[in-house]
Amino acid sequence: MRCPFCGDNGSQVKDSRPAEDHAAIRRRRFCPDCGARFTTFERVQLRELTVLKKNGRRVPFERDKLAHSIRVAVRKRDIEPERIERLVSAIVRQLESSGEQEIATDRIGETVMRALAGVDTVAYVRFASVYRNFSDASDFETFVQELRPPAGDGEDDGADGDA
Numbered sequence: 001m002r003c004p005f006c007g008d009n010g011s012q013v014k015d016s017r018p019a020e021d022h023a024a025i026r027r028r029r030f031c032p033d034c035g036a037r038f039t040t041f042e043r044v045q046l047r048e049l050t051v052l053k054k055n056g057r058r059v060p061f062e063r064d065k066l067a068h069s070i071r072v073a074v075r076k077r078d079i080e081p082e083r084i085e086r087l088v089s090a091i092v093r094q095l096e097s098s099g100e101q102e103i104a105t106d107r108i109g110e111t112v113m114r115a116l117a118g119v120d121t122v123a124y125v126r127f128a129s130v131y132r133n134f135s136d137a138s139d140f141e142t143f144v145q146e147l148r149p150p151a152g153d154g155e156d157d158g159a160d161g162d163a
Helices: 063-074 081-096 105-117 121-131 137-147
Strands: 012-018 024-030 037-043 050-052 058-060 102-104
Touching: 050 105, 063 081, 063 105, 063 121, 081 105, 102 105, 105 121, 121 137
Parallel strands: 050 102
Antiparallel strands: 012 024, 024 037, 050 058
């Protein structure tokens, strides 16, 4: 592994342990050339994914880009970083195990929205507003109305039928 400080290729592993989500190995490294210490993470990658953009371009899938967009959606919400990491890992695993090498941006967005819906409603709405390109407040209003259960869904309305 190349040292990020001096560029030497002779870094040494000093400690290895599972990362918090047990989906990666955390390695502490030491560079004998410059004396710097740094951390690397090793993850299982089932297959190389390619993202098929709406304009037809194909770009390599970037886990960090996915993680960043989710962190933006959950910003200032009471969600532990470990839970976010598990969520990102689960989404990546789901995409990798789909059997497809090319994944359309629409599919990635819908997968993220489903995952966020189960974690935090505010983060879900935030992500949806960017993913679905909300243009004004009425877009938010319509989307939030879809989240609410319809009135008269059979729940107790306080009337017990006694006269």
